Amino acid sequence: MTAMPTDPAPSPPAAGAGRYAPSPSGDLHLGNLRTALLAWLFARGTGRRFVLRIDDLDRVRPGAEERQLGDLAALGIDWDGPVLHQSDRLGRYDAAVGRLTEAGLTYECFCTRREIHQAATAPHGPQGAYPGTCRELTPAERDARRAAGRPAALRLRAARPDFEITDRLHGRYRGPVDDLVLRRGDGIPAYNLTVVVDDAEHGIDQVVRGDDLLPSTPRQAYLATLLGLPVPEYAHVPLVLNTAGQRLAKRDGAVTLADRRHHGDSVRDVVALLATSLGLSGDSAEELLTGFDPGRLPRTPWILDPDSLVCTAGGP
Numbered sequence: 001m002t003a004m005p006t007d008p009a010p011s012p013p014a015a016g017a018g019r020y021a022p023s024p025s026g027d028l029h030l031g032n033l034r035t036a037l038l039a040w041l042f043a044r045g046t047g048r049r050f051v052l053r054i055d056d057l058d059r060v061r062p063g064a065e066e067r068q069l070g071d072l073a074a075l076g077i078d079w080d081g082p083v084l085h086q087s088d089r090l091g092r093y094d095a096a097v098g099r100l101t102e103a104g105l106t107y108e109c110f111c112t113r114r115e116i117h118q119a120a121t122a123p124h125g126p127q128g129a130y131p132g133t134c135r136e137l138t139p140a141e142r143d144a145r146r147a148a149g150r151p152a153a154l155r156l157r158a159a160r161p162d163f164e165i166t167d168r169l170h171g172r173y174r175g176p177v178d179d180l181v182l183r184r185g186d187g188i189p190a191y192n193l194t195v196v197v198d199d200a201e202h203g204i205d206q207v208v209r210g211d212d213l214l215p216s217t218p219r220q221a222y223l224a225t226l227l228g229l230p231v232p233e234y235a236h237v238p239l240v241l242n243t244a245g246q247r248l249a250k251r252d253g254a255v256t257l258a259d260r261r262h263h264g265d266s267v268r269d270v271v272a273l274l275a276t277s278l279g280l281s282g283d284s285a286e287e288l289l290t291g292f293d294p295g296r297l298p299r300t301p302w303i304l305d306p307d308s309l310v311c312t313a314g315g316p
């Protein structure tokens, strides 16, 4: 493993913490609320602090954060300390990228999305991974691309093709690392970097989130080890899907807390619905905490028909 320069990062508090980290791009729907509730149950059920972080480097819709926080609080999800914002932490991401760069672990990438897609789908190319086009550019080639005005993203020079993590629900999971983007061409730090830096610096040692993020997790864990940061424990929970088997979205109908209240449901009704979908019973977050057992959670998605609110929860 490459030795990294030391970094004067603030040391995380001693007690562990879980977190929920929504992007403030709109209202939370039942799928988001269910994941948030689970993250809270996992954390509180193990005596951890619970941190709320707003991932606001991208897709910010005015008023969304306030409504998201209001909905979480209404459900009985509480959090410790101030709500954290990624937009306040740009210096921390720059510091992490700087450390990787000093260690020779980054390179500029001038590829467009289209070029990457074409190369990655070439018959004999690597499946879905960055094909490494810009990895070995000569200084002259790099200068030529810069002179042509192409904005450069910054990528990790990964030293291995894959990495294994352990997940509470999925067990051992190995997935590709590839030369992931650390900073996008528009200068915004990439999600895979920010999440790693934030979780470590906020003392998050338990990451509970939707299982659509499982494939990104080996990359994040690998990045954490390169930065000398601890790898949290993971639990990737099943998503909520619509009746067509797609990830639930707002266009699927009455799926936000405000929608459900408009339809005459109380907050307790919504908590009870989420509880049922998880094989739990109770209509308040606090009540669900009693006897919460992650080992008994459903392992399959919850298929939701918002029109009839028919729930076909999968078995454990």
Ligand code: GLU
Pocket (backbone or CB within 6 Å): 021, 022, 023, 055, 195, 208, 209, 213
């Ligand atoms: N902000 C990300 C999202 O809403 C989640 C980040 C995470 O849980 O790691 O998809």
